[in-house]
Every structure is written in C-alpha cells, then in structure tokens.
Amino acid sequence: MFAAILQAGSPDDPGGRDVESDVRRAVELIGASGDAVAADLVGLGLIKSHGKWDLVTGKAVGEQRQIRHARKLGIGVPVEEIELATDGRGEDFARLMASVREAVGI
Numbered sequence: 001m002f003a004a005i006l007q008a009g010s011p012d013d014p015g016g017r018d019v020e021s022d023v024r025r026a027v028e029l030i031g032a033s034g035d036a037v038a039a040d041l042v043g044l045g046l047i048k049s050h051g052k053w054d055l056v057t058g059k060a061v062g063e064q065r066q067i068r069h070a071r072k073l074g075i076g077v078p079v080e081e082i083e084l085a086t087d088g089r090g091e092d093f094a095r096l097m098a099s100v101r102e103a104v105g106i
Contacts (some may be wrong), residue, residue, distance in 0.1 A: 035076055036076075038077055040066060044056055045100040048061060
C-alpha cells in the first residue's frame with residue numbers, strides 16, 4: 001500500500017492524487033522497508049495523518065483489515081520495531097512524521 005502511494009504519479013506526471021478532492025500534489029516522499037506489513041502500517045498512518053479517505057480514517061491503523069490479517073498470520077515486525085528515519089527536512093516534515101508515528105503507535 002505504501003508503494004501505491006509513492007507510485008501515484010507517472011514519470012510524465014510525478015504528482016500524487018488526493019483521492020477525495022482529485023487535487024494533484026507532489027509526493028516527495030520515499031518509503032523503504034524489508035517488511036511489507038511495516039510499510040503498510042506507515043502508509044496507512046500517512047493517509048490517516050492527512051485525514052483523507054474515510055475507509056482509513058474511520059478506524060485505528062492497527063484495526064485495518066490487512067493489518068489484522070497479517071497479525072493473524074504472524075507476519076510483520078512488532079510496531080515497536082518500526083523506525084521512521086527522517087533527514088531533517090524542516091518543521092512541516094517533522095510534524096507530518098510525528099502525526100504518522102502517533103497514528104501508527106510508534
């Protein structure tokens with residue numbers, strides 16, 4: 001899911017789409033993980049932090065269907081082991097990452 005957010009644009013149109021208002025905006029974010037469940041958690045946290053898409057904002061990140069299913073299968077690292085590495089891109093980015101951390105429970 002995180003990969004889907006990052007691939008929302010194309011090489012000719014690198015902006016992502018706001019699914020509710022159909023507004024294009026630059027993504028300018030790279031997500032990388034060796035754990036697909038961790039990537040999903042962070043992607044869901046990112047969506048939730050923007051307050052967009054009722055299917056995500058309407059429940060806790062850990063209660064999303066794919067996350068519950070992954071936990072049931074015993075896959076994915078514990079939330080406590082997820083690390084968000086940031087490069088000091090300023091106060092706005094720091095606030096965004098704090099919001100993602102809060103939504104995910106990191």
